[in-house]
Amino acid sequence: MMNQQTVDTIKQLMEWEAARTAPPEGFPHLPDMPAGRYTSQEYYDLEQQYIWKKSWLFAAHLDEVPEPGCFMQWDNAGQPLIIVHGMDGVVRAFYNTCRHRGAPVVTVQRGRSARLMCGYHNWTYKTDGELIGVPEAQDFTGLDKSCRSLISVRCEMYGKLIYVNLDDNAMSLREWMGPIWDEWEEFAFDKVKLAARQSFDLKCNWKVAMEANMEVYHVPFIHPETVAPLVDAKRNVNTMYGNGHARMIAPAPKNTNRAHVRAIDNPPEWKSIETVGELGRTTTQSYTMFPNWVSPLSNFFIPPLIFWPTSLNTTRLELITMALDWGDGPVPDLWTVPDGKGGRDMSPIIQEDTQFGEAIQKSMESDGFKSVPLSYQEARIYSFHQTCDKMIGLDRVPSHLAVEQVIGKEWVYPNDPRVAQMERQVENA
Numbered sequence: 001m002m003n004q005q006t007v008d009t010i011k012q013l014m015e016w017e018a019a020r021t022a023p024p025e026g027f028p029h030l031p032d033m034p035a036g037r038y039t040s041q042e043y044y045d046l047e048q049q050y051i052w053k054k055s056w057l058f059a060a061h062l063d064e065v066p067e068p069g070c071f072m073q074w075d076n077a078g079q080p081l082i083i084v085h086g087m088d089g090v091v092r093a094f095y096n097t098c099r100h101r102g103a104p105v106v107t108v109q110r111g112r113s114a115r116l117m118c119g120y121h122n123w124t125y126k127t128d129g130e131l132i133g134v135p136e137a138q139d140f141t142g143l144d145k146s147c148r149s150l151i152s153v154r155c156e157m158y159g160k161l162i163y164v165n166l167d168d169n170a171m172s173l174r175e176w177m178g179p180i181w182d183e184w185e186e187f188a189f190d191k192v193k194l195a196a197r198q199s200f201d202l203k204c205n206w207k208v209a210m211e212a213n214m215e216v217y218h219v220p221f222i223h224p225e226t227v228a229p230l231v232d233a234k235r236n237v238n239t240m241y242g243n244g245h246a247r248m249i250a251p252a253p254k255n256t257n258r259a260h261v262r263a264i265d266n267p268p269e270w271k272s273i274e275t276v277g278e279l280g281r282t283t284t285q286s287y288t289m290f291p292n293w294v295s296p297l298s299n300f301f302i303p304p305l306i307f308w309p310t311s312l313n314t315t316r317l318e319l320i321t322m323a324l325d326w327g328d329g330p331v332p333d334l335w336t337v338p339d340g341k342g343g344r345d346m347s348p349i350i351q352e353d354t355q356f357g358e359a360i361q362k363s364m365e366s367d368g369f370k371s372v373p374l375s376y377q378e379a380r381i382y383s384f385h386q387t388c389d390k391m392i393g394l395d396r397v398p399s400h401l402a403v404e405q406v407i408g409k410e411w412v413y414p415n416d417p418r419v420a421q422m423e424r425q426v427e428n429a
Helices: 004-021 039-050 173-177 182-188 206-213 278-282 350-362 376-392 419-429
Strands: 057-061 069-075 081-085 090-094 110-112 115-117 124-126 131-133 151-158 160-163 193-202 237-240 246-249 285-288 294-299 305-311 312-321 336-338 344-346
Touching: 004 237, 004 246, 004 278, 004 419, 039 305, 039 376, 057 069, 057 081, 057 193, 069 206, 081 160, 090 160, 115 131, 151 173, 173 182, 193 344, 206 305, 206 312, 206 350, 237 376, 246 376, 278 285, 312 350, 344 350
Parallel strands: none
Antiparallel strands: 057 160, 069 081, 069 110, 081 090, 090 151, 115 124, 124 131, 151 160, 193 312, 237 246, 246 285, 285 294, 294 305, 305 312, 336 344
């Protein structure tokens, strides 16, 4: 949980942000971002190779593989994987590829078994990936089963959340998350259950869809009845972290009666996470986790929006709700609503962003889209793009598609020049 000094500083920064008449002293000018970052197949292919194969990606909640022997298929990163809760209690990830002739080892979406058996020739593996069964083994000369285990993928957990990384040499999940690893302790990731997980296909580049959730500049215009009553677009405090992560903390407008707006902070039927601190209870505290997770966190829920590219101009959006055990009460689902046909549809808030995102993509693909100028309020987006290029490799990104690396470490947590500026202004007042 944040200490009281940090909470007080953030609350003071809220008022400082609302009162400022220009960006903070020394904050860099953000050069226009090239249009091709959203429309170029060349850049998309670089993302696929160097971002999605090298980042820590949320794959599953432990509730989806709750017991030893449980497994599930997962292919959101473009590679066929199996998430397996081993008979030894360890959660692992493997390529869903038999070491014989490449058939998928499992073909059902999820199941439970003490062994994983490929249906093509019945090669059989333990839940730790070890090859233990080869029919007609006498006909294979020089076959060393110990060298034919399923190929593993880096798999680590934060609380009950299961992450994978396709890069064997990647830093640990803890190092990847940085200070957020400790910041998130108050939100009980080790206790929350998976309540809802729905997917929807969008007709826009994944960054177009995601960036709508990385700034509040648009809130008064796109969300006047849904988000605007909850988020003061002037008093929000943005913080940039290493590895492309970021945080936004924004209070509700001062005259808002929070009991009469959409209940994202006061659903009476949900259990409260008692360890959540003041800001998580009284503001919108939202995190962007590179490359594709955006989520407000509160004392009632963890509801990430997760964006998966499916092509240059299409995206799969996952809408997830996690909460403390709801017992016999209604199942929490923050982002979707019944569609009247036995399924779910996106809530009005999500539809407001996604519908406009599809229109944006069409407009971006016209000759009239040249570049993207960003404001200080949109600096989280620019920082995110800087990290995209760093992940790809600054020497690999063609100059006509690159962003300039202008936001330096002096603006990345724990550094924050705004605090000193605010304190000087108080002293001189």
